[in-house]
Amino acid sequence: MKKKKWIITxxxxxxxCAGLFVYNHYRGSSSAPDPAAISIPRKNSVLNVNGLVVRxxxxxxxxxxxxSLLPDEEVDLSFETSGKIVSINFQEGSTxxxxxxxxxxxxxxxxxxLSRYEAQLKLAEDRVYRQSALLEKDAVSQEAYEQARTxxxxxxxxxxxxxxxxxxxxxxxxFDGVIGLRNVSEGAYASPSVKLTKIKPLxxxxxxxxRYASQIKPGTRLTxxxxxxxxxxHAEVYATESKIDPNTHYFxxxxxxxxxxxRLLPGRFVSVKIRMHDIPDAIAVxxxxxxxxxxxxxxxxxxxGKAQAVEVKTGLxxxxxxxxxxxxxxxxxxxTSGTLQLFDxxxxxxxxxxxxxxxxxxxxxxxxxxxxxPKFNYAAALSVFILVVVAVLxxxxxxxxxxxx
Numbered sequence: 001m002k003k004k005k006w007i008i009t010x011x012x013x014x015x016x017c018a019g020l021f022v023y024n025h026y027r028g029s030s031s032a033p034d035p036a037a038i039s040i041p042r043k044n045s046v047l048n049v050n051g052l053v054v055r056x057x058x059x060x061x062x063x064x065x066x067x068s069l070l071p072d073e074e075v076d077l078s079f080e081t082s083g084k085i086v087s088i089n090f091q092e093g094s095t096x097x098x099x100x101x102x103x104x105x106x107x108x109x110x111x112x113x114l115s116r117y118e119a120q121l122k123l124a125e126d127r128v129y130r131q132s133a134l135l136e137k138d139a140v141s142q143e144a145y146e147q148a149r150t151x152x153x154x155x156x157x158x159x160x161x162x163x164x165x166x167x168x169x170x171x172x173x174x175f176d177g178v179i180g181l182r183n184v185s186e187g188a189y190a191s192p193s194v195k196l197t198k199i200k201p202l203x204x205x206x207x208x209x210x211r212y213a214s215q216i217k218p219g220t221r222l223t224x225x226x227x228x229x230x231x232x233x234h235a236e237v238y239a240t241e242s243k244i245d246p247n248t249h250y251f252x253x254x255x256x257x258x259x260x261x262x263r264l265l266p267g268r269f270v271s272v273k274i275r276m277h278d279i280p281d282a283i284a285v286x287x288x289x290x291x292x293x294x295x296x297x298x299x300x301x302x303x304x305g306k307a308q309a310v311e312v313k314t315g316l317x318x319x320x321x322x323x324x325x326x327x328x329x330x331x332x333x334x335x336t337s338g339t340l341q342l343f344d345x346x347x348x349x350x351x352x353x354x355x356x357x358x359x360x361x362x363x364x365x366x367x368x369x370x371x372x373x374p375k376f377n378y379a380a381a382l383s384v385f386i387l388v389v390v391a392v393l394x395x396x397x398x399x400x401x402x403x404x405x
Contacts, residue, residue, distance in 0.1 A: 050337040059282035063274040067206030071266040073198035081168040107169040124152040207250040224270040284321040302333040
């Protein structure tokens with residue numbers, strides 16, 4: 001029952017669309033011609049187009065992508081112990097060296113504890129020495145001697161612990177880098193909130209299509225540009241992801257840029273180009289010259305004062321050009337712009353005639369938009385209506401197909 005309703009609905013829509021077309025078709029042909037609305041015969045009209053003579057050229061296969069600059073290293077600096085900050089030894093935004101003392105918390109209680117343990121150390125060492133001498137004369141037991149040695153070892157361990165805790169009160173730079181902005185001052189009882197960023201070199205993070213997975217390897221060179229800089233920068237791939245993203249079918253690539261002068265900062269977007277290989281003596285045409293039609297690609301050639309549609313087989317695609325493998329020859333005159341003004345069968349074979357008997361719907365919409373007195377509102381409405389009808393019919397086809405499956 002539901003299937004029958006879908007079929008009835010589709011038939012009604014098709015009939016309505018056909019009726020609308022026929023109505024306007026015959027209404028326009030039967031009404032008195034408006035002097036301002038007389039159409040110009042196509043055979044007498046002139047179309048302004050641009051063209052070029054096909055020549056062999058070297059076509060470069062490459063990848064264009066958008067990446068981002070990342071710091072080579074970046075850490076949040078913090079103390080490993082708590083206490084009051086007594087000194088901050090860096091300026092915000094300054095460059096620091098590896099091992100440089102950046103900040104320190106109060107360590108006076110630990111120093112006092114260390115002094116006490118070191119004073120006890122001399123006494124403990126003397127006691128072990130005396131116990132050893134008495135043990136040789138059998139004046140003390142072995143147990144008393146071992147106890148003295150144990151106390152000395154425990155005291156040395158306590159000294160090592162205190163010294164380690166003192167070291168934790170000092171914050172040193174783990175690598176060369178640039179200090180960020182801090183949000184703490186001397187006297188605060190907290191860890192400093194500051195980042196240390198290594199910007200020499202910088203990393204470039206980008207993604208490339210999966211078909212290039214076997215070609216992008218460590219050592220692959222690339223170029224990139226940054227908005228605001230009128231120059232091209234050079235980098236080199238050092239690592240690739242171990243798998244392809246199953247959702248996007250892209251895989252991640254990392255490259256290094258030396259950034260020796262520190263001009264570029266992490267976080268910026270970059271336009272990346274990777275040159276793969278060159279195809280010599282290739283026939284390539286501008287992208288806009290290709291006209292997809294009924295599942296095939298066509299171009300228009302200028303021959304004998306007329307435009308002739310030619311089916312072509314395409315290959316490599318770049319930003320602005322498409323390689324033609326079959327269908328074009330060197331020396332052909334290719335129409336590169338204005339192809340939207342050109343039609344195929346109904347115009348080239350019959351010009352829509354006799355009368356309007358063989359005029360297609362697209363040809364009709366073009367005529368009422370550009371050839372006759374422009375009726376853009378009507379043409380736009382008709383185009384939208386056709387779109388809706390096609391969408392409904394497609395939905396019906398999918399629905400019926402699903403039930404059959």
